[in-house]
Amino acid sequence: MDIQERLSFFAALYRVDENPEAGMWYLYLTIFALCVIVYQLGFAKKLPLLKNVVIYAIMALGCTVMSFLAVFLPMGEALAIAAFVLGIYKYRLHNSRTEKQV
Numbered sequence: 001m002d003i004q005e006r007l008s009f010f011a012a013l014y015r016v017d018e019n020p021e022a023g024m025w026y027l028y029l030t031i032f033a034l035c036v037i038v039y040q041l042g043f044a045k046k047l048p049l050l051k052n053v054v055i056y057a058i059m060a061l062g063c064t065v066m067s068f069l070a071v072f073l074p075m076g077e078a079l080a081i082a083a084f085v086l087g088i089y090k091y092r093l094h095n096s097r098t099e100k101q102v
Contacts, residue, residue, distance in 0.1 A: 010076040027076070028067040034079035035063055041086035 003017050010030055016023035039059065047055070066075050 006072055008070055008072060008074050008076065011071045016071055024067065024071075027070055028063060030076055031067045031070055031079065032060060032063040034076060034083055035059055035066075037083045038079055038086060041083060041090055 004012065007017060010027055011017075011023070014023040014026040014030075016027060036056070036059070039055075070076050
C-alpha cells in the first residue's frame, strides 16, 4: 500500500508526503481553525479576556498533537463534520427562537 493512499483527505490535499514542512503547517492551521469554529458553535460562553487567552493557548497545544494524528487519521474531516452539524443546529435554534418571539 502506497503512503499516498493512507493519508487523510487534508494531509493529501496539502501534500504532506511531498512537502512535509509546509504541509504540516497548513494541516495545523486547518485543524486549529476547525477547532475554533467547533468551540465557538458548540461550547463557548462569555468569558473574560484572560480566560479566553488561556483556552485558546491550550487549544493550540492540543491541535499540535491532533495535527500529527491527522496525517493518517480523519481528524480534520471529523472536525469539519462537527462544525457543519453544529452550524445547522445553531441556525435552527436561531430560527425557532425568532418564531417564538413573533
